[in-house]
Amino acid sequence: MTRDLPPGTRVTLHAAQGHLPPGAAGVIVSGSGSVYDVQFGVHVRAVNRVHLKVERAALEALPPVRGDLRPFVQYACVMGSRAFGLDTGASDTDLRGFYLPPA
Structure with missing residues (x-):
């Protein structure tokens, strides 16, 4: 079971997305489940959850699952x-x- 990532969660790309290289850092703006709107600098892009890595500190701050x-x-x-x-x-x-x- 995966946890939804709340807005403000810092993430990096695991795989290239268009002109953004792997490792590009961004912040979740909105979304849930498998697709999130992530702000990379001034651009917001819809990204599939499987292409995102959540920073350890942000992951530990998420509410616990059941x-x-x-x-x-x-x-x-x-x-x-x-x-x-x-x-x-x-x-x-x-x-x-x-x-x-x-x-």
Whole structure:
């Protein structure tokens, strides 16, 4: 379950969007679910959620989803630059995995 990103959440692009390169920083203006209006400088662009990375501080500030699912994680691994030893001080930690919630 993903949480809706409230207006004001700082994000970066995971993939290029038109003339905007990966890593371009913006702020959520509106939207929910899978499409958000993101302001990049003076331009506002509709961006699919899968192309956005939420900064860790902004993600931690979001309201919690229904309960903590960490006890139900079946598998988790580190992906991205940290997994391949290519990380820098500015790199984030990408986690991937799955959970099985209680019945």
